[in-house]
Amino acid sequence: MIETIFSRPESLREVSTHYCPGCTHGITHRLIAEVLDELGLRERTVGVAPVGCAVLAYNYFNCDFAEAAHGRAPAMATGIKRCRPNLIVFTYQGDGDLASIGTAEIFHAANRGEKFTVIFVNNAIYGMTGGQMAPTTMPNQKATTCPFGRDVETAGYPVRVCEVLSKITTPSYIARVTAAVPKEIPRAKDALRKAFQYQAENRCFSLVEFVSTCPTNWGMNPLKACEWAVSDMMPYYPLGEFKTPDDPLPAGLNLIEGDE
Amino acid sequence: MPMIKVHKETCKGCELCIHACPQEILVMSKVLNKKGYFYAMVEDPGRCIGCAMCALTCPDVAIEVGVQGTRYVLYEY
Numbered sequence: 001m002i003e004t005i006f007s008r009p010e011s012l013r014e015v016s017t018h019y020c021p022g023c024t025h026g027i028t029h030r031l032i033a034e035v036l037d038e039l040g041l042r043e044r045t046v047g048v049a050p051v052g053c054a055v056l057a058y059n060y061f062n063c064d065f066a067e068a069a070h071g072r073a074p075a076m077a078t079g080i081k082r083c084r085p086n087l088i089v090f091t092y093q094g095d096g097d098l099a100s101i102g103t104a105e106i107f108h109a110a111n112r113g114e115k116f117t118v119i120f121v122n123n124a125i126y127g128m129t130g131g132q133m134a135p136t137t138m139p140n141q142k143a144t145t146c147p148f149g150r151d152v153e154t155a156g157y158p159v160r161v162c163e164v165l166s167k168i169t170t171p172s173y174i175a176r177v178t179a180a181v182p183k184e185i186p187r188a189k190d191a192l193r194k195a196f197q198y199q200a201e202n203r204c205f206s207l208v209e210f211v212s213t214c215p216t217n218w219g220m221n222p223l224k225a226c227e228w229a230v231s232d233m234m235p236y237y238p239l240g241e242f243k244t245p246d247d248p249l250p251a252g253l254n255l256i257e258g259d260e
Numbered sequence: 261m262p263m264i265k266v267h268k269e270t271c272k273g274c275e276l277c278i279h280a281c282p283q284e285i286l287v288m289s290k291v292l293n294k295k296g297y298f299y300a301m302v303e304d305p306g307r308c309i310g311c312a313m314c315a316l317t318c319p320d321v322a323i324e325v326g327v328q329g330t331r332y333v334l335y336e337y
Contacts, residue, residue: 001328002263002326002327002328003326003327003328003331004324004326005310005312005325005326005327005331006312006315006316006323006324006325007321007324007325008321008324012321016270016295016320017319017320019319020272021272021273021274021297021319022272022274022275022276022319023319024319025319026318026319026320026321027316027318027319030319030321182280182313182316182317185316185317186316186335186336186337189337215274221275222274222275222276223275223276223279226276
């Protein structure tokens with residue numbers, strides 16, 4: 001009698017993904033599906049797919065999905081969540097989608113404290129379009145639009161979304177995790193579970209950033225890509241929780257008291 | 261006794277599980293699957309400790325972990 005202790009979660013369809021071999025998108029998908037199963041949220045979950053490598057994510061999840069215009073997934077999620085507050089809404093966005101064209105949407109969704117979850121996959125490059133420079137590309141990293149490496153004089157330094165959004169006063173849950181290191185995957189799942197739990201309790205906006213790999217466009221094999229993510233990306237993108245809703249509000253706020 | 265099963269048609273041959281396995285019991289096959297990839301396979305099933313690290317790192321959920329008898333929980337997941 002063999003007892004299965006690890007198999008495909010119910011929220012993930014039995015289809016093969018279109019992702020390249022070794023791409024950590026697959027791990028991220030599986031973690032989300034496992035968390036939805038564990039918390040029992042699948043029946044009332046709506047995902048919002050981005051434009052990017054994960055544009056076909058609606059084929060892989062066994063829950064309702066909507067497809068947003070490029071970068072506008074937080075705006076669409078805001079609409080869904082405000083119309084149907086009992087639904088669990090999450091967006092799944094890459095760095096070209098969230099950190100570049102969708103900066104205004106994500107910033108103001110976080111500032112308004114919209115109660116949905118954002119999964120942000122940061123692989124330091126535009127994957128689907130063929131490896132162009134993204135706002136999160138590392139200095140001196142080669143891409144098709146910066147063949148000599150990213151020049152910080154003309155392109156600036158990489159955007160650190162978690163650090164930027166954690167400076168907003170509105171309470172939220174902001175964490176950065178990775179799926180490129182096997183031992184970090186349970187921690188990544190913990191962060192995702194917290195993010196969805198805060199949403200289920202209707203407490204705050206939550207964002208989980210995944211430091212991911214892109215073996216194809218980085219021009220490495222999957223293992224080398226994971227090692228590069230650890231050696232070159234993680235010093236600049238440190239892992240951890242940046243903000244929780246239990247953090248005290250900054251001093252100096254003139255809040256009106258006794259109105260409850 | 262723990263055991264793992266690799267679905268050879270789902271595997272894309274990225275080799276991440278081979279480097280994640282602390283017992284080093286996974287190897288790449290010498291033949292191709294239907295997609296045209298060399299797939300991962302278990303070389304020495306008797307040494308599997310059921311840590312599920314291979315299944316955790318598999319981006320295509322090609323690995324199933326089963327256990328017969330006593331199950332050791334090595335970490336919280």
